[in-house]
Amino acid sequence: MPNLIVIDRIAIGTVAADFHPNAFKAALAEFISTLIFVFAGQGSTMAYNKLTSNAPTSPAGLIAVALAHAFGLFVAVATSANISGGHCNPAVTFGAFLGGNITLLRGILYWIAQLLGSTVACLLLKFTTHYMTVSVFTLSSGVSVWNAFVFEIVMTFALVYTVYATAIDAKKGDVGVIAPLAIGFVLGANILAGGAFEGAALNPAVPFGPALVSWNWHHHWVYWAGPLIGGGLAGVVYELIFISHTHEPLSVVEY
Numbered sequence: 001m002p003n004l005i006v007i008d009r010i011a012i013g014t015v016a017a018d019f020h021p022n023a024f025k026a027a028l029a030e031f032i033s034t035l036i037f038v039f040a041g042q043g044s045t046m047a048y049n050k051l052t053s054n055a056p057t058s059p060a061g062l063i064a065v066a067l068a069h070a071f072g073l074f075v076a077v078a079t080s081a082n083i084s085g086g087h088c089n090p091a092v093t094f095g096a097f098l099g100g101n102i103t104l105l106r107g108i109l110y111w112i113a114q115l116l117g118s119t120v121a122c123l124l125l126k127f128t129t130h131y132m133t134v135s136v137f138t139l140s141s142g143v144s145v146w147n148a149f150v151f152e153i154v155m156t157f158a159l160v161y162t163v164y165a166t167a168i169d170a171k172k173g174d175v176g177v178i179a180p181l182a183i184g185f186v187l188g189a190n191i192l193a194g195g196a197f198e199g200a201a202l203n204p205a206v207p208f209g210p211a212l213v214s215w216n217w218h219h220h221w222v223y224w225a226g227p228l229i230g231g232g233l234a235g236v237v238y239e240l241i242f243i244s245h246t247h248e249p250l251s252v253v254e255y
Contacts, residue, residue, distance in 0.1 A: 009100025009239075018105035026084035026106075027113040033076035034088045034117030034205055035124075040072030041065070042210060043125055045135050062195050070188030077180040081167070086180065089203040090114055091227035095160040095235030099243075101168055118209030126213060136216045137199035137207040137223055145222055148198035152226025153233070155190040156202045160234035162186045169243055202227055 017023075048061045057065075077086035085102075087093045093110045096102040102110075122134045139148050166179035187202060194200035201207045207223040210216075 010098065011100065011103045013103025013105035015105070018103055018109065023106060023109060027109045029080040029083035030087060030110050030113040031117040031120075033080040033084075033086065034114045035121045036079070037069075037072045037076035037088050038118045038121035038206060038209055039125060040075075041069040041206065042122060042134065044068030046125060046129055046132055049135065050129070050132065057196070062192065066188045066191040066195065069191055070184040072184075073187050074180045074184030077167075077183050078177060081180065084110070086167070088114065088117075088205075089159075089227075089231075090205055091156050091203060091231030092160055092163050094228050095163070095231035095233075096168065097235070098232045099164070099168070099235035099239035101235075114205040115208050118205040119212055120209075122209035122213040134210045134213045136210045136214050136218075137201055137220075139198050139219055139222075140196060143197045145219055148219070148222045149226045151194045151198055152201065152222060153230040155194055155200060156227040156230030157234045158190060158230075159183070159186050159202050160231040161238060164234060164238040164242075169238070171243075198222070202230075204228065 044065050048057070048064065052058075052061070073088065076088045080086040080088065085096070087096070087110055090111050093102060093107045093114070097104060097107045126132065126134050139145065162182055163179075166182045190202060191200040199207070201223040204224045204227050207220060211220050
């Protein structure tokens with residue numbers, strides 16, 4: 001069949017294939033890259049709070065935080081792309097899984113690494129800032145959980161769609177630094193769009209570390225459900241419409 005249904009390509013994986021030394025090297029790369037990204041992104045928010053004595057976020061502050069996240073993700077993806085695929089995001093991993101580009105077992109390994117990376121980044125920030133508050137994601141006044149939920153779905157769809165178009169699709173060719181740059185840009189742009197309303201996570205690992213360190217889980221489900229739905233939809237849509245399914249399921253996405 002020239003085009004297989006996406007669900008036919010979803011694979012559970014095996015212990016032998018997904019828990020060998022190279023798999024753990026890939027997970028370590030995900031841990032380090034997610035740590036780098038969250039440290040830079042969350043650190044920029046804490047630096048803004050330090051400089052302004054916890055004043056409300058200004059337009060200039062939002063731009064600075066968006067740039068920090070964009071630059072941090074660019075570096076995180078670029079440094080881990082050749083080792084793990086440079087996901088740095090459970091929503092990207094989930095979208096890749098639904099598209100048949102990573103197995104369930106490898107995806108779970110990546111999720112653990114990503115969540116640990118975010119947590120360690122926040123613990124390091126708390127220590128290095130002399131125990132400043134690690135800011136959790138919250139909804140702005142007048143923004144409901146359903147507003148935020150749809151925001152996260154749409155923005156994460158854009159992010160994972162970009163990942164597919166520039167990194168996963170075999171037809172992308174040799175794009176060099178374009179993929180990490182485009183992925184960083186779409187994150188920064190969406191933080192400018194949604195940051196003032198609900199924080200714009202687009203990545204469940206990003207709010208997980210602060211929530212765990214601060215032990216504040218209020219509305220936390222929004223930052224899991226929205227990105228996972230958006231990322232999953234992007235993976236399925238791109239695979240069904242734009243990718244010719246002539247290859248077997250992969251154990252890991254290679255950029």
